[in-house]
Amino acid sequence: MDDPSLDFNTPGREIAVAAEALYLANLMIxxxxxxxxxxxLWFRERERAPDLARNHLRQTxxxxxxxxALLVIANAAIILAGGYDSPHTWIIVILYFTTCHSTLIFCGAIGLAKALAGKPFRFPLIGPTA
Incomplete structure (x- = not known):
């Protein structure tokens, strides 16, 4: 069942997929x-890349x-809450990973799916506008 809205030959699709994959690798691996x-990749391709690739590069x-920045804020909160030996540390770590980190990974997976489909993507709340 082919979806006519999917365009796997869109110029810049490979760069967009690479950008999204590197974003997810940065968060997880x-x-x-x-x-x-x-x-x-951004410095090399930002000027000459097609619109789709430029969109995904900017977003990622x-x-x-x-x-x-969120990781720095979480570490600052740990230090302000009593340091790494404090019981508050685990509360902050669990909150950070269940809210911030997992949301960033989820949005990255959606961005990768959009890149594979040859479509643009904007990260909710944190993504720059076109």
């Missing part, structure tokens, strides 16, 4: 390394920066 790879870079 190889944090930092995948972010550097995403930055390299912005979401990665937000993810880093």
């Amino acid at each position: 190889v944090p930092g390394i995948a972010f550097v790879a995403l930055l390299v 870079l912005a979401a990665s920066l937000w993810a880093g």
Whole structure:
């Protein structure tokens, strides 16, 4: 059953998929390394990339920066709540992972699905507008 709205030959689809995959890898598998790879991809392709790729590159870079900021905020909250030896640490860690981190991964999975389908995507709340 073919969906006529899906376009697997959209220019920039490969770059969009790579950007979304690197975003998810940064959150789950190889944090930092995948972010550097995403930055390299963004610097290399941001000017010449087709619209679809540019959209996904901007979204994933912005979401990665937000993810880093949220991680810094969570660590600051842990320190302010008594440090890493405090029982409050686990409350903050569990809240961070069940709300922030899982939401970022969920949105990244949707973004990857959209990129695979050759469609643009905007991260809710944190994604830059077109």
